[in-house]
Amino acid sequence: MTNGISAYRTGTLAGDASLLGTHRVLRNTYALLGLTLLFSAVVASLSTALALPAPGLLLTLGGFFGLFFLTAKLSNSGWGLLSVFGLTGFMGYTLGPVLSRTLALQDGGMIVAMALGGTAVIFFALSAWVLATKRDFSFMGGFLFVGMVVAFLAGLGAMFFQVPGLALVVSAVVVLLMAGMILYETSNIIHGGETNYIMATVSLYVSIYNLFTSLLSLLGMGGNDE
Template sequence: MGSTAQVDATDVSRVLRNTYLLLSITLIFSAITAGAAMAVNLSYGAGLIMTLVAMGLIWFVLPRTANSSAGIGVVFAFTGLIGAGLGPIINHYLASANGASIVLQALGGTAFTFLGLSAYALVTRKDFSFMHGFIAMGMMVMIGCMLLLVGASMFGYPMPVLSLAFSAGIVLLMSAVILFQTSAIIHGGERNYLMATTSLYLAIINIFTSLLHLLGAADD
């Protein structure tokens, strides 16, 4: 029994170490690809295509390669494309009067949220598996809201209040994902560091873009 517990503890430590190491590297890689996209003034259309391709990689390719070395390449391709897709969005905010301040505040807020929630989960070692239902329901609600916003915008009826509520909801939902995913690693529910990395990475990126939207609206 003691031997099994020791193996489990070692496995959890390995997954945690590999997850945070890969997460750090992929965030740096994303920053590089975002910078490159900003430098060449990548269009919104090209950025959207890259983002869609990236999502396709984690939906259809990563689940099949998550237990092999090929999965690492998929994770880097995914995060690189997401970073490039962020380039046009960041350029849009930087073009505004207080753009640099907005981007820096969003970065700081994202870092504070992620580090604070991760530290809380790691230090308290609380089991946040009960959030699974909330996260699943939240995802469905957010997808519904997104489709509604896109449809309304296409027909010339923007809904700015709902758009802001959507961004605030994303921040709350992704915060729950960080707690849930970190807890899953700690308690042995997540043994694949590639899947854990992509989950935390998506939470960070969504918090960042949502804070950009909220801060940009507040500035306007």
């Protein structure tokens, strides 16, 4: 009987510790995500105001993947925080030329505002739903990975072969994939699948970044007066 009570108490304490750990990861993730989004927005604003040139496809991919893998390698140390700000700052810089092109369109300011508002609504609505229902979306991992690889390759094809229709389809698909990624990563955090708040922040940041740029692309198609 005593052993049974002891085992019950041990299990309860372990469950409480796990719950506290999950809450800590979630709290730290959202705090760091807010700071990185703010930092990225400041860098993007400066990049837009100074009319800095686009870094180009190779530099963008090299910079992103290089900083991403560096962040992953340093994610268990304090240096990981510097690395994640380096990554999100770089992505903010690449966003500057995109914003400049969009603002040059007819009603460009409205397009940016709508994309920003749409991104915020989608992120907060999906995150709140997962947090409220505690649903497990871990089953989506494989599908999302394959979908992102296909969308990436299709996006490259649309860019190199100048196919506007394909680019429009890719942007729409990316919006759906990033919505799925927000569900997946939030679920992963609350169910203990992701215990590193730095990597959780990176995943959510990339989802928000891609969601915003894809909405910009979709809305910009209607505002392009060329």
